[in-house]
Amino acid sequence: METRKRAVDGKQKATSPAIHIKDLRKVYIVSRQEAGTRAALQGLVQRRRLEIPAVDGISFDLAPGEIVGFLGPNGAGKTTTLKMLSGLLHPTAGEVTVLGYIPWKRERAFLRQITLVMGQRNQLVWDIPALHSFELNRAIYRIPQEDYRRILDELTELLELGPLLNKPVRNLSLGERMKCEIAAALLHRPSVVFLDEPTIGLDVTMQRRIRAFISEYNRRFGATVLLTSHYMADVEALCRRVVVIHHGRLLFDGDLSRLVQKFTAHKTIIVQLGDSRADLRSYGEVVSYADGRFTLRVPKAKTARVTERLLADLPVIDLLVEDPPIEEVIERVFAQENP
Amino acid sequence: MKYLRLLAAFFRVSIMGELAYRANFFWQLFQSLLSLAISLVGLGIIFSYTDTLGGWRPDEILALVGVYFLVGGIIGLVIQPGMEQFIDSVRDGTLDFTLTKPEDAQLIVSIQRVEIWELINIGLGLGVLVFALIRLGENVGVLEAGMFILMLIAGALIIYSFFLILATLSFWFVRVENILVIFQSMYEAGRWPVSLYPGWLRYGLTFIIPVAFATTVPAEALTGRLTWEILLGAVAIAAVMLIVSRLFWRVGLRHYSGTSA
């Protein structure tokens, strides 16, 4: 029987985690319907029910005030985890507590201390100025007037909201809207902040601004922040610690520097040759080949040298150097963790 | 000819899209049948207290109900969906895709979407209509049938032009999403002969929101109430509205292309 642990003295506060997850599992049951009339008729009699584990036994803790990046490709289980942490989803198995509360019980006191921001989803009322939605939140979260004024001023300053607050939300650009969404979510000064892909769809400048804000907010107010993203840049800018999830399982939980070392130890060179019969194995690891187009994997330090040699030795039509895509990188990490 | 081929292409896309949801068919059928049933029951109740309604006999009102469902189905099948999508496309910018196509924009906008389930309403409407006609028997001859079809076409063209004019407003006023609803609300009044209504309402339903041309006028053709003035008037109004709506459309399009980046 889970008992609610409420931190009563400073010592307990310092040691008990803000977020505690142990062997968390979420399994979706889908009925699989196949194409074709015959399968459709069969489907009328018996539906095949498949279990899809979205989150497959993950464990990690967040200390109060930590800012952690939750990284993984689409469909890895990030959003599902966040929803379980915020009480929107009921876990299939495992333990999860946030600030000592069990999220899915949705106790009022719990809901008042957390917030969830979902990229590209709006809680702001569409046709009227954001300020109205802020006032609504003030009433919902019972924020005292003086506190509200102060917090709003701080957020306006940090996010540069000044000219945006009195425009109808639908007239704002995507980036401006996101800033207002974030502000609305933080009015009640939650101690735990869940951000689900907050920079998705935004231009590079806006992404940077929002990252800067999150970092500053965490520094000033000590809120615990769990941020999901499939942009490496988000995580690099904000988090010392990063948790990587893939196919519902944790692949990595630790310092970002160790992760960066691991992930970007190599670069990818894509070279298009005039002569498709060349053998490039001496230049690096050949990842793929198709019609004269080679994809090479070379150690980061050797990239310049190898590129030089390729251009000097071979009839190169086109050459491109890039970081490996995050999905491929994570696949590699997965392969490395399970030899 | 190529217009028909284009229309057929949009039809096919719509059918393929909808057949993926076979359960939809039964739900749509249920809804349409329920709506028709309530209509007929209402009629039954009214005629249990009287023999005629404003001079219309029960079978004649039944024919009107048939026309109501038939025309409602035609509007819902090809006229309304295209206009709704057009209004949305002005707001979210996808109109630009349409404008770069080699076909006339008005044509594409008009037939770009087909709500295939409305065929159920058309079918039900025809069914009720045929039933009513059988009961009206000898009163409906070839002349009446011909005039009926003519009035049906005129009515459809008038409604189409009306919708087009309303939709064209979205070139200037971006927030007209719900403007087509005004016809929906008014169309309810088309269940009954427009002659029942007081003068001001009759005028509004004829010349402001042309519901009368959609239902009452074709029904009048079938029940021998159609005068030559009304017939010629309907044809004339249809022609005028087609021209006016087309011109208004061109003006709107120029405005849009002139001011958008």
Added chain:
Amino acid sequence: MKALAELYAQQFKTTLAMMFQYRASLVIWMIGQVLEPLVYLIVWSVVSVSSGGSVGGYTTGDFAAYFIVLMLVNQFTYTWIMHEFEYRVREGNLSFALLKPVHPIHSDIADNVSSKLITLPIMILIAAGLALAFHASLSPTLWAVALFIPALLLAFIVRFLLEWTLALAAFWTTRVSAINQSYFLLMLFLSGQMAPLTLLPYPVQVVAGTLPFRWMIGFPVELLLGRLSLAEALQGLGIQAVWVLAGFVLLRIVWRAGVKVYSAVGA
């Protein structure tokens, strides 16, 4: 309590702002709200006139009064929550409602009541105009007017509770618009909107008596028009109270179940 009052006050301001933004749609909607009872008013008046001035105990003037009062009662009890919920589930906004530390029904109540504070006065003016134009005959007794107030309030509560509960169907199915349409069609028939219930065939009246529709709309109208005896009126109020209770219980059960379903499959 004070916090709740604050929430309602804020929602009122929000609703006002929204209504101002959508004033054109609002006008169109109100025209529709007037037109429907008006059409039936006219149709029944024609029937009445051609039948020598009265039908089934209603004179032409009675019909006018009936449908005009009906228009106002409908306006008073109306909710749009079923369409709202379908939209919320489709857009994924339900999650936000579940993250807030207040029950989402409060902002819906506040929104509903706030908008009626604006639309009702306008409708009353229109009703007055129509009453003159169609020579509505209305001369209620004092006790009928007195009992009309609680009947109206109870009707609103019954309708709101039941329609909010029905809206929760959005948790289980995407076919909410089909349910909505069927609901409104049945209501048209069984609440007295198409014709006074006493004009319907007897078996239908019995069915209508067991369903809540009459208690949402028809009953207050009949009461004000003096169509009920004191005993019948009091009995009706009692039945309304029972429906309110049933509504509360149903709401709690369905809401709990709905949240459970939602949190099992997410959105």
